Amino acid sequence: MSSHKRMSARERRRQIHKRHAVIVLTCVVLVAALIGGTYGVTTLMLRQAEPAGASSTVSSRASAGSSGVSSAAASSEAAPSSTGDPTRAGEAFEVSKTNLTGYQAKYPNLYVKTKVGQWKNAEDKAVYLTFDDGPSNLTPKLLEVLKQYNVKATFFLTNQPEQKNDIHYIRDIYKAGSVCAVHSASHNYKKIYASVDAFLADFNEMYELIQKETDGHCAPFFRFPGGSNNPEMSASVRKGILQEMTRRGFFFYDWDIDSQDAMGAGASKIYENVISGIQRGGNIPLMHNSAVKKATLSEVGSIIQYGVQNGYTFKTLDGTLDPSMYSFSNSVFLPLLKDSPNFKLSDKHEARFASLLGISSVPTSSTVTSSN
Numbered sequence: 001m002s003s004h005k006r007m008s009a010r011e012r013r014r015q016i017h018k019r020h021a022v023i024v025l026t027c028v029v030l031v032a033a034l035i036g037g038t039y040g041v042t043t044l045m046l047r048q049a050e051p052a053g054a055s056s057t058v059s060s061r062a063s064a065g066s067s068g069v070s071s072a073a074a075s076s077e078a079a080p081s082s083t084g085d086p087t088r089a090g091e092a093f094e095v096s097k098t099n100l101t102g103y104q105a106k107y108p109n110l111y112v113k114t115k116v117g118q119w120k121n122a123e124d125k126a127v128y129l130t131f132d133d134g135p136s137n138l139t140p141k142l143l144e145v146l147k148q149y150n151v152k153a154t155f156f157l158t159n160q161p162e163q164k165n166d167i168h169y170i171r172d173i174y175k176a177g178s179v180c181a182v183h184s185a186s187h188n189y190k191k192i193y194a195s196v197d198a199f200l201a202d203f204n205e206m207y208e209l210i211q212k213e214t215d216g217h218c219a220p221f222f223r224f225p226g227g228s229n230n231p232e233m234s235a236s237v238r239k240g241i242l243q244e245m246t247r248r249g250f251f252f253y254d255w256d257i258d259s260q261d262a263m264g265a266g267a268s269k270i271y272e273n274v275i276s277g278i279q280r281g282g283n284i285p286l287m288h289n290s291a292v293k294k295a296t297l298s299e300v301g302s303i304i305q306y307g308v309q310n311g312y313t314f315k316t317l318d319g320t321l322d323p324s325m326y327s328f329s330n331s332v333f334l335p336l337l338k339d340s341p342n343f344k345l346s347d348k349h350e351a352r353f354a355s356l357l358g359i360s361s362v363p364t365s366s367t368v369t370s371s372n
């Protein structure tokens with residue numbers, strides 16, 4: 001009896017040891033996978049400066065965002081991992097809004113309501129003029145120039161203190177047929193890139209203002225202040241923002257022509273930069289419409305004249321143009337789009353994604369083995 005008891009006690013101890021070993025092993029594997037995954041994503045930020053030290057609060061928020069993306073995907077389609085389904089084109093944006101916590105549960109109106117279709121590449125010689133940081137007291141004059149040539153543009157808008165008396169020009173931009181999109185309310189890098197929560201609060205403020213001034217016609221895309229590769233944004237905040245914004249149906253455009261008016265380029269330099277940019281096949285010039293950008297305003301007419309005389313067409317961004325062609329953060333952006341049921345990837349996306357996977361598989365696996 002007693003020997004039997006001893007045996008089973010030993011057995012029990014052995015079983016407990018075994019269980020402990022399994023738990024420890026699982027933890028080691030999980031931690032290794034996490035480190036490996038994080039490293040893989042980080043090394044993929046091909047065009048981004050490496051920002052220092054992401055806070056732990058931020059990473060836990062980012063991972064909350066990630067689980068939200070996958071649960072939304074799982075609940076809204078039977079086979080969430082399937083891609084390249086042509087029937088997806090033109091389907092309404094869909095996302096599960098149940099069981100949301102943290103920032104995902106905030107701003108229930110901050111979802112894209114338009115349909116999401118398959119993105120296209122820019123047509124040959126199409127130019128999409130973009131103006132950031134408006135409206136300002138220069139906006140009426142800019143709208144006049146655009147009207148003179150029957151050209152419409154895309155405005156990435158802000159609501160900074162110095163714009164107080166000019167904010168109503170948003171309605172004029174909308175009425176003129178140009179597109180109103182969110183840039184940022186405060187345009188304060190330190191503030192908006194501190195966390196996903198901070199970014200969302202600022203974004204929602206601008207979104208609501210534009211919705212009000214345009215009778216609900218705010219664009220489903222935005223532009224990051226300083227670009228999506230802004231070094232003021234840590235890697236984890238960038239990923240968290242992109243996860244949360246794509247979950248809500250929003251995407252972003254960077255640019256492929258820099259007029260350099262933000263760096264104080266003079267009028268002739270701005271003209272030269274934009275013209276040489278469209279000559280080498282660029283589509284989206286970055287310009288500014290804040291009160292101090294008089295040099296930019298002075299060149300818009302000449303830029304349009306050159307374009308018209310040389311067979312270019314000027315268009316507004318309408319959400320159908322492939323954003324990955326202009327994104328500085330595709331290493332983070334493309335995998336998110338691929339996982340979402342709401343964005344239909346083009347063949348070009350597929351090829352690009354495959355090549356990114358090819359790059360990521362090497363550093364990820366080697367890190368996992370060497371980190372132990």
Ligand SMILES: [Zn+2]
Pocket residue numbers: 132133183187225226
């Ligand atoms: Zn800006």
